[in-house]
Amino acid sequence: MAANAIGARTRTPAVPQTLPAFIADALRRATLAPTDREALDIAGGALAVLAQLARAEVRHG
Incomplete structure (x- = not known):
């Protein structure tokens, strides 16, 4: 799956308003x-967004 398709397919927000709410959703x-495959796609997409946020935080510390 292409990286830009993750958010569209799983409907994950680009920047979650609160991390606990994002994870719960x-x-x-x-x-x-x-x-099962769709569940894994959703979970993987959410993890990818969290990883991007973590990398951004490290860069802009």
């Missing part, structure tokens, strides 16, 4: 996903 969507 991702877990809820993954739990309700109709297939």
Whole structure:
């Protein structure tokens, strides 16, 4: 899956307003996903967003 398709497919926000709410939403969507693959796509997309946020924080410290 292309990196730019992750947000569109999983509907993850570019910048979550609060991390706990973002994580809770991702877990809820993954739990309700109709297939295991979709659940993994949602969880993976959320983890990718969190990794991007962490890298940005390190760069702009």
